[in-house]
Amino acid sequence: MTAPRSRPADNSWVQGAVDHALASGYQAHTATLRGVVRQRLVTRALLAHLPTPPGRILDVGGGEGTQGRTLARLGYEVTICDPDPAMLRRAEEQLSDADAAVRDRITLVRGDGHDAGSLVGGGWDGVLCHGVLMYLPDPAALLHVLAEVTAAGGVISVVGKNASALALRAGLQGRWHDTLSLLDEEPHTAAPTVAEIGNLGVPSRADDPRQIQDLLVAAGAEPRAWYGIRVLTDHLGDTPPGPDLDTVLEAEWRAGERDPYRQVARLYHLIHQRRPLDPW
Numbered sequence: 001m002t003a004p005r006s007r008p009a010d011n012s013w014v015q016g017a018v019d020h021a022l023a024s025g026y027q028a029h030t031a032t033l034r035g036v037v038r039q040r041l042v043t044r045a046l047l048a049h050l051p052t053p054p055g056r057i058l059d060v061g062g063g064e065g066t067q068g069r070t071l072a073r074l075g076y077e078v079t080i081c082d083p084d085p086a087m088l089r090r091a092e093e094q095l096s097d098a099d100a101a102v103r104d105r106i107t108l109v110r111g112d113g114h115d116a117g118s119l120v121g122g123g124w125d126g127v128l129c130h131g132v133l134m135y136l137p138d139p140a141a142l143l144h145v146l147a148e149v150t151a152a153g154g155v156i157s158v159v160g161k162n163a164s165a166l167a168l169r170a171g172l173q174g175r176w177h178d179t180l181s182l183l184d185e186e187p188h189t190a191a192p193t194v195a196e197i198g199n200l201g202v203p204s205r206a207d208d209p210r211q212i213q214d215l216l217v218a219a220g221a222e223p224r225a226w227y228g229i230r231v232l233t234d235h236l237g238d239t240p241p242g243p244d245l246d247t248v249l250e251a252e253w254r255a256g257e258r259d260p261y262r263q264v265a266r267l268y269h270l271i272h273q274r275r276p277l278d279p280w
């Protein structure tokens, strides 16, 4: 692991206590049906857009490495860059059970994604940033870094919380007061983001996927696809995956790739492709 780096001053929103809650809550979440749906749908979309392995993948905020290990098993060389030592420790623990070949294809780097250019350099075939923007006060700077470190023609994959449909989970769970507050907060007009206390008990923001797309276009990346994640299962709390998992995944996938369903998914998954740099 490389040496710890300090975060930018404006990133104080996510600090030690939040990191700790995230690290301990996130591992439990990953095993639930909602967690499995999220990771499996993301992998399916990635494999439709990434170049075939081998290729160099940077996972910014890759956390405990769930997606990174899957890609490394498929033959990609994966670098996970994450500021949270607890998350990286879990990633290391999980890797101790993996095949030596998979372990060799994963590098863990401790550091803030805003510093990715100096920490891990550029020219990546794929740059992932999944479930990170919601913990930042403003997504624009990190989106610029993602585009900067991606090779021309490379893929940028961003997963975040969808601000357009925050009330849906509360409504389907029968939490009617929460539903009304969230409906009041939704950004029907110009407001870019909405904050709420998420499932992991830490404050997190949501964004309108169209605004994230616009920011990525401004950073030099063309939109290729937009998927919704957890249209049909988001209200199921900590329900574990059941024997019908494959059918659930297929239903979620088909709903998440089309309108109007993807518009009300809990999470958006955007795929962009880095434009070639302008000639001098």
Ligand SMILES: C[S@@+](CC[C@H](N)C(=O)[O-])C[C@H]1O[C@@H](n2cnc3c(N)ncnc32)[C@H](O)[C@@H]1O
Pocket: 011, 014, 019, 022, 026, 060, 061, 062, 063, 064, 065, 066, 067, 081, 082, 083, 084, 087, 111, 112, 113, 114, 129, 130, 131, 132, 135, 136
């Ligand atoms: C909810 S976890 C998501 C982990 C993984 N990407 C996934 O989808 O399973 C959020 C991760 O974002 C990381 N994170 C928070 N702020 C970050 C930043 N400024 N740069 C990079 N990663 C950050 C946290 O340490 C944590 O590992």
